[in-house]
Amino acid sequence: MTADWERVGSAFFNPVAIEAIAPRLLHAAGNTVVYTAAAFAVGLALGLVLALMKLSTVRVYRVIATGYIEFFRGIPALLVVIAFGYGVPAAFDIRFDSIILQIAIALGVVSAAYIAETLRAGIQAVPKGQVEAARSLGMSATATLARVVVPQAFRIVLPPLTNEAVLLLKDSSLVFVLGLTPDTFELTRLGRGALSQAGGGLTSILAVGVMYLLITIPLSSLTRWLERTTGYKGHV
Amino acid sequence: MSTSTPGPVVEIAGLHKSFGEREVLRGIDLTVRQGEVVCIIGASGSGKSTLLRCINLLEQPTAGTIHVLGTEVTDRDVDIDRVRTHVGMVFQQFNLFPHRSVLENCTLAQRQVLHRSKAEAEAVAMKNLEHVGLADRANSAPGQLSGGQQQRVAIARALSMDPALMLFDEPTSALDPELVGEVLAVMRTLAEEGMTMLVVTHEMIFAREVGDRVIFLDDGVVLEEGPPDQVLGAPREERTQAFLRRVLDPTHIDPT
Numbered sequence: 001m002t003a004d005w006e007r008v009g010s011a012f013f014n015p016v017a018i019e020a021i022a023p024r025l026l027h028a029a030g031n032t033v034v035y036t037a038a039a040f041a042v043g044l045a046l047g048l049v050l051a052l053m054k055l056s057t058v059r060v061y062r063v064i065a066t067g068y069i070e071f072f073r074g075i076p077a078l079l080v081v082i083a084f085g086y087g088v089p090a091a092f093d094i095r096f097d098s099i100i101l102q103i104a105i106a107l108g109v110v111s112a113a114y115i116a117e118t119l120r121a122g123i124q125a126v127p128k129g130q131v132e133a134a135r136s137l138g139m140s141a142t143a144t145l146a147r148v149v150v151p152q153a154f155r156i157v158l159p160p161l162t163n164e165a166v167l168l169l170k171d172s173s174l175v176f177v178l179g180l181t182p183d184t185f186e187l188t189r190l191g192r193g194a195l196s197q198a199g200g201g202l203t204s205i206l207a208v209g210v211m212y213l214l215i216t217i218p219l220s221s222l223t224r225w226l227e228r229t230t231g232y233k234g235h236v
Numbered sequence: 237m238s239t240s241t242p243g244p245v246v247e248i249a250g251l252h253k254s255f256g257e258r259e260v261l262r263g264i265d266l267t268v269r270q271g272e273v274v275c276i277i278g279a280s281g282s283g284k285s286t287l288l289r290c291i292n293l294l295e296q297p298t299a300g301t302i303h304v305l306g307t308e309v310t311d312r313d314v315d316i317d318r319v320r321t322h323v324g325m326v327f328q329q330f331n332l333f334p335h336r337s338v339l340e341n342c343t344l345a346q347r348q349v350l351h352r353s354k355a356e357a358e359a360v361a362m363k364n365l366e367h368v369g370l371a372d373r374a375n376s377a378p379g380q381l382s383g384g385q386q387q388r389v390a391i392a393r394a395l396s397m398d399p400a401l402m403l404f405d406e407p408t409s410a411l412d413p414e415l416v417g418e419v420l421a422v423m424r425t426l427a428e429e430g431m432t433m434l435v436v437t438h439e440m441i442f443a444r445e446v447g448d449r450v451i452f453l454d455d456g457v458v459l460e461e462g463p464p465d466q467v468l469g470a471p472r473e474e475r476t477q478a479f480l481r482r483v484l485d486p487t488h489i490d491p492t
Contacts, residue, residue, distance in 0.1 A: 132294055133331035137345035137397060138321030151335050
């Protein structure tokens with residue numbers, strides 16, 4: 001079978017379709033990044049609290065954290081986004097003033113479940129001697145955690161945390177169910193919307209895919225850079 | 237709580253410690269007076285480290301009382317963080333904070349616990365780094381230092397809190413043989429300056445030359461105690477003699 005290169009070209013690399021979508025690509029990419037970053041911030045903060053609860057000596061905290069993690073890891077993120085789009089505002093009479101906040105919370109609560117487990121593993125990977133050294137200097141349990149354990153754990157979990165960020169970036173495509181306006185389109189919504197236009201076949205999807213890669217690949221470099229720079233290097 | 241506490245620095249009475257079923261300490265009585273250097277020797281598993289770690293409550297005693305600088309640390313309501321600021325501890329594995337510079341290792345607790353200003357904490361840290369001969373490595377990362385240097389930093393870190401008592405838990409056991417000397421030299425200086433020290437060690441020469449008193453721990457009890465010359469030179473107990481033979485002449489161990 002020989003490919004019909006002309007048809008492949010018009011289906012994936014249609015210049016008319018690219019022209020039609022190009023002006024809005026950057027804006028949508030920006031939205032994708034903002035949604036992801038906001039959700040990640042929520043996920044990280046909530047995830048840290050859950051991780052500490054899971055490591056707590058208080059049984060109730062551990063039970064709550066475990067329940068939360070199992071629940072939100074076990075259901076599709078799409079369901080949670082739908083719930084935050086319709087169920088939660090109706091049930092609790094909350095109106096999200098900003099779509100970013102709504103997205104950040106919807107995706108953040110899911111992400112927190114994964115991040116919590118990652119952080120817990122990182123905290124447990126810090127040698128016990130570090131805690132003993134800090135405590136024997138008279139530092140409180142809280143100060144030891146904040147100044148000695150978490151900074152070291154953070155460095156250990158940077159690579160898996162990048163994974164979470166990448167997964168979250170892709171999950172940001174789920175927010176279409178919240179009913180975005182063209183101004184708040186993220187990449188996937190933009191690409192899908194442009195599918196039917198201009199007869200460009202899958203060109204818009206391809207363009208959007210490239211945009212995702214343009215975000216995720218630098219993210220990996222950023223992680224490597226952070227790994228190199230966050231530990232104390234010192235000068236000889 | 238001050239360094240001029242009239243009573244003993246450490247007073248242990250009837251100390252027991254069990255890990256699950258296993259009783260590691262079986263009734264220890266021990267008093268350490270100000271300025272004294274007490275070396276604790278004994279076979280591995282005899283409870284030496286556990287005894288030391290009970291003093292600053294890194295291990296919670298099962299029974300008995302421990303007074304440190306006049307405060308009962310075995311009291312349920314003790315403010316242990318406060319007691320610990322007066323008790324320096326040096327670990328076998330150094331346990332320096334790898335994400336902080338040498339200087340920051342020595343200033344972190346000063347700032348956090350004693351609420352000293354940055355300038356004051358750094359001045360104290362530098363004084364103590366100088367004391368252990370590592371002032372020029374203040375900006376290095378712990379990982380860039382040799383084991384002996386790391387342990388000296390750990391000593392400087394503990395000293396930066398101005399402790400009244402120093403606990404050493406096998407401070408040279410993780411070191412290459414050629415690095416042991418520099419750490420023992422620092423400890424000797426410290427002892428000569430009058431620091432009250434409790435040292436768990438296998439360095440018999442150090443115990444003999446620097447120690448005021450040697451305690452031989454065997455199976456969770458103090459089997460023999462006295463001046464170094466007596467305990468190490470002319471031990472009364474048969475088990476002390478056997479232990480010293482194994483340590484001092486390891487190539488002639490009687491396999492039984």
